[in-house]
Amino acid sequence: METIFRLLRSIIWSYAKLREKISPGWIQKNSSRIKEWELMAYAYSRSLIGVIGGVIVLAVFILAVIGPLLAWEPYWEYKIVYDESLRYRGPCLPPSCTGYPLLGTDEWGRDIIAMSLYGFRISFVISIVVVLLGAPLGIILGLIAGYKGGVVDEIIMRITDIFLAFPGLVLAIAFASVLPQRIRGFLEVNNIARAFFSGLFGLRQEEYGQLAALLSIWIAMVIVWWPGYARIVRGSVLSVREMPFVEAAKLSGLSTWSILFKHILPNVLSPVLVMMTFDIATATLFAASLSFLGLGPQEPVPELGFMISKAGGYFPERSSHVVIYLGFILLMMALGWNLLGDALRDILDPRTRRAIEYRLEKEKKK
Amino acid sequence: MGLASFIARRILTFIPTLIGVLLITYLIAYAIPADPVRAWVGEKLMNPETLEQIKTKYKFNAPWYEQFMFLIQQLLTGQLEDPVRHRNVFTELTSRFAVTVELAIVGFMFLVIIGLPLGIIAAIKKDSPVDFAVRVLALLGSSLPSFVLYYFLILVLFVHTRTTYLAGIPMPSGKCISDLAALPQSVPVLGNVASAIGSVPMFGAMMCGEWSVVADTFKRLYLPGLALGLLNGGFIARIVRNSLLDSLSAEFILYAKARGLRKLSVWKHALRNAMVPVVTVLGLNFGGLLSGAIIAETVFNIPGLGRYMYDAIMRLNFPVIIACTFLIAVIYIVVNLVVDILYAVIDPRIRY
Numbered sequence: 001m002e003t004i005f006r007l008l009r010s011i012i013w014s015y016a017k018l019r020e021k022i023s024p025g026w027i028q029k030n031s032s033r034i035k036e037w038e039l040m041a042y043a044y045s046r047s048l049i050g051v052i053g054g055v056i057v058l059a060v061f062i063l064a065v066i067g068p069l070l071a072w073e074p075y076w077e078y079k080i081v082y083d084e085s086l087r088y089r090g091p092c093l094p095p096s097c098t099g100y101p102l103l104g105t106d107e108w109g110r111d112i113i114a115m116s117l118y119g120f121r122i123s124f125v126i127s128i129v130v131v132l133l134g135a136p137l138g139i140i141l142g143l144i145a146g147y148k149g150g151v152v153d154e155i156i157m158r159i160t161d162i163f164l165a166f167p168g169l170v171l172a173i174a175f176a177s178v179l180p181q182r183i184r185g186f187l188e189v190n191n192i193a194r195a196f197f198s199g200l201f202g203l204r205q206e207e208y209g210q211l212a213a214l215l216s217i218w219i220a221m222v223i224v225w226w227p228g229y230a231r232i233v234r235g236s237v238l239s240v241r242e243m244p245f246v247e248a249a250k251l252s253g254l255s256t257w258s259i260l261f262k263h264i265l266p267n268v269l270s271p272v273l274v275m276m277t278f279d280i281a282t283a284t285l286f287a288a289s290l291s292f293l294g295l296g297p298q299e300p301v302p303e304l305g306f307m308i309s310k311a312g313g314y315f316p317e318r319s320s321h322v323v324i325y326l327g328f329i330l331l332m333m334a335l336g337w338n339l340l341g342d343a344l345r346d347i348l349d350p351r352t353r354r355a356i357e358y359r360l361e362k363e364k365k366k
Numbered sequence: 367m368g369l370a371s372f373i374a375r376r377i378l379t380f381i382p383t384l385i386g387v388l389l390i391t392y393l394i395a396y397a398i399p400a401d402p403v404r405a406w407v408g409e410k411l412m413n414p415e416t417l418e419q420i421k422t423k424y425k426f427n428a429p430w431y432e433q434f435m436f437l438i439q440q441l442l443t444g445q446l447e448d449p450v451r452h453r454n455v456f457t458e459l460t461s462r463f464a465v466t467v468e469l470a471i472v473g474f475m476f477l478v479i480i481g482l483p484l485g486i487i488a489a490i491k492k493d494s495p496v497d498f499a500v501r502v503l504a505l506l507g508s509s510l511p512s513f514v515l516y517y518f519l520i521l522v523l524f525v526h527t528r529t530t531y532l533a534g535i536p537m538p539s540g541k542c543i544s545d546l547a548a549l550p551q552s553v554p555v556l557g558n559v560a561s562a563i564g565s566v567p568m569f570g571a572m573m574c575g576e577w578s579v580v581a582d583t584f585k586r587l588y589l590p591g592l593a594l595g596l597l598n599g600g601f602i603a604r605i606v607r608n609s610l611l612d613s614l615s616a617e618f619i620l621y622a623k624a625r626g627l628r629k630l631s632v633w634k635h636a637l638r639n640a641m642v643p644v645v646t647v648l649g650l651n652f653g654g655l656l657s658g659a660i661i662a663e664t665v666f667n668i669p670g671l672g673r674y675m676y677d678a679i680m681r682l683n684f685p686v687i688i689a690c691t692f693l694i695a696v697i698y699i700v701v702n703l704v705v706d707i708l709y710a711v712i713d714p715r716i717r718y
Contacts, residue, residue: 158379158382158383158386159386161379161383161386162382162383162386162387162390164698165383165384165387165695165698165699166387166390166391166691166695167657167675167691167694167695167698169660169672170391170675170679170687170690170691170694171390171394173676173679174391174394174395174679174687175394177679177680178394278508281508281509282508285509285511285512288511289511289512289513289661292511292513292661293660293661293664293676305511305513308511308513308514308517309513312513312517312665315517315520315521316517316520316521316525320517320521323514323517323518324514324518327510327511327514327517327518330510330511330514331506331509331510331511331514334508334509334510334511335505335506335509338505338508338509339505342505
């Protein structure tokens, strides 16, 4: 716990020193902010679930980055062509059995551990990007709706309502069935985009048809993801905009944009950050569900939901090991973010943070 | 402002929402580059005459807004026709939705059975093993991919014990169905309502007293219901626990205790005040279940709304897609309205 705190504090201080070098006097000007960050770091290091969640997320991140490079079997090679008995072979654990695939194989005879390493990258990239694109869209719309009020508010919130009333899965399914053909055409001619996206997902460039399917899930999810944020941000902006500091900012002649982003946004951001953390978990599962329904990439891409759905056809006699192992991976990916979100909710809430500050000072006196 | 005018106002704001939902559905459908007519007819029956016939029937040659108005008009008059099965969309939609209603009711039952008692116990025994278990259940429910849980339950409760089966939906006997269909003629208004309720197989069987069908339905649907209950039960229990703890620490409870009320009536006060957030979440969950659990329906092989819509999208079956989306949007809106009205019933301080 203590080492985590020290680590986080050194990160905070090196960031502060960097800012100091760029603009001298930064540390002195922002000393209260640095103190608050230190307090957050302390609160985080004291929260067991937060640390566990952080460790899981970090592990998933590392596996997602190096996974496709580490995978010892190419996903495009079907082993059953040489050896039919490799199809859905059960796990082979060391003491009794010393054969190669430790946790068994999938229906093409590929080692499922190696395949899951590719899967990590795909699921991780999709979930992160969906939230990182969808949340800002919702935040900006919510800020404008809450701050402007009147007709603008009414129009934006009506549109938000439409998207909330719209079955998200329908929209996602519709996009996932419509878009791939168009994106495919784009990827076919655009070499740079093809290289970029295949590198991002850890796939071969030849798989641009599957990349198109992945990207369309992506777009579909971004489109259904923002309304929740617009609503929550608008609600908080409505209460924040009446506060004296906003009035002071207005009187000092700041532009609307700088009031919105420099003065209002930081004050409504903490619930949004917590929601984003939870949403990454939801997005991971949602993307896997879409591929499970057969809307995502097809053969030979080792997407986790898609592999589970194929294994479902042989369930349970031959493929329960695949369902259990890949299901466990998806569970871990989502669990890490959920635990982290749980801890963040406490840390970002100023009331609980004050309680921690109080406890800290009492400890210091002893 | 009274409740009636509140409801009237809310219903007015629904109209643009519904039109917007339909428009978006239509525009997405319109943007599909593939030729829907080919997908409907199938390659075998393809000849230019039939294609042309279908195209004129569904106004494919007209500009998009005329097509849209045509669809809306058919939707509102209930004449929408399924071009793949050649029957009225609403006949099929009713039977599919009836199955989804059954699943939603069984799922909701499990949700309440799991969520409420666990939440109350967790609040009474704060920081006890039960409290911890509720926390774990809530975390697992939000972290476990639903389909993995479904497979796991199938493994445990179907493959090893055979306490359920995974095909078909039990229906009441033919005589019962025709009796219920004839009801509106003998009893004017009430009969219509009764026959509408009876079109859900489980309720129809109950009305005819065919309890073995009801038991069969439960046997068929308890596994997906249990799965849906487990997925959200932990979350509900957490909400119950948190709001109950909040209301137990409120001042009116202290006052009630100081007045010397019996423990039971103190609890009654606390429970009633804790119910507002619980009702919201339960209501929204029920709405979600009514919109069709596509993945559960896929894994457990249930011919419900979600599956119907999924198949329709896969075959570019626009009339069905439009009807399903409309139904789901209406469910969402009605559920939100009912939840708002329930607030006023539970909490007399809320006035509209």
